[in-house]
Amino acid sequence: MDLDTLHARFGLDPALTRNVYLVGSRAQGCAREASDHDLFVVMDDDGRKWFGMEWLHREGWVPRDPARYRGARRAFIGEDDVQLWIFQPRTFAAMLGGHALCALECLYVPPPCRWKHTLELRGELTLELATLRRAVEFSARAHREKSARLFTTQAPRGRRRAPVPPDPAQARKLYAHALRFLEYGRQLARHGALVELAANNTLRADVVACDGGWDELDARFGPIFDERLAAFHRACADAEAHGARRPLA
Known part of the structure; x- marks a missing residue:
């Protein structure tokens, strides 16, 4: 491609x-x-x-x-x-x-x-920490919650006429996304940029390889989710000590 x-x-x-x-x-x-x-x-x-x-x-x-x-x-x-x-x-x-x-x-x-x-969209884009906090927390929590749902059969929705079967493989990918979002949020709050896109790769491999159900997955990686959420909050607090906004690097 x-x-x-x-x-x-x-x-x-x-x-x-x-x-x-x-x-x-x-x-x-x-x-x-x-x-x-x-x-x-x-x-x-x-x-x-x-x-x-x-x-x-x-x-x-x-x-x-x-x-x-x-x-x-x-x-x-x-x-x-x-x-x-x-x-x-x-x-x-x-x-x-x-x-x-x-x-x-x-x-x-x-x-x-x-x-x-061909189109420069960054312009004078400023990182607003309150907006960042809202966006990161929303995406991280939403992906974790959807991960849990995908371990169960879901009711028909939209144009679907039949129940949606469980999809554990996709559920694990969504959990890995949730962890990545928190790491990316921390990078943005601390550095004003994404400095390492690959930072979540090792953890992602562990999440995707976890072959248990939701309870096992969340028991293993839930504490890491909480640790990353706390690290993101600390990075936001440190940045906010210098103002509610910072340039995007």
Whole structure:
């Protein structure tokens, strides 16, 4: 997968795509050969059907914020080997301003993962510690809670007409995300930047390899979640001693 293949395969107009970032395990250095390509695409309106932010909130990626995301436009294309997250520029800028970790990660991916960058969205973005605290805690807790739910059969929802069977493998990945969010939050509060995208990789491997149920998973990694949450709070408190805002490095 490369930029030209992306444009051709999904019918994206190169004149409308502004920024393209390879994120997830391939940017974090923990991908296997068969791992998905997770891509964030910032592009102008191409006439497709756009959606608001409710799905991203429900899935634990951004806190609900109607004022910030009024008129937001995003789309998603999921295939076996590619997860494509598409945002109009104003929507992606709003996500950066709301300190959504999935958006902030794009600013710090290694150069080979920055497939296209024609629109500078960082600008004079300032890290607001209260906003960061809200975003990090929301995503970490939401992913941990969803991890617990995925160990059980879930009732039909939306267009699904049948119960959703348990998915322990996905549940473990979500728990690893929760731990990663807290580590990324700590880095941002302390350094004003994500200084090590790979910081969670060893722990992620341990979480994914845990073959017990929810009780065993949470008993083993719940204390680490609590420790990381406390470390994030300490980093925020230390930063707040110098003001409620800091430049994004």
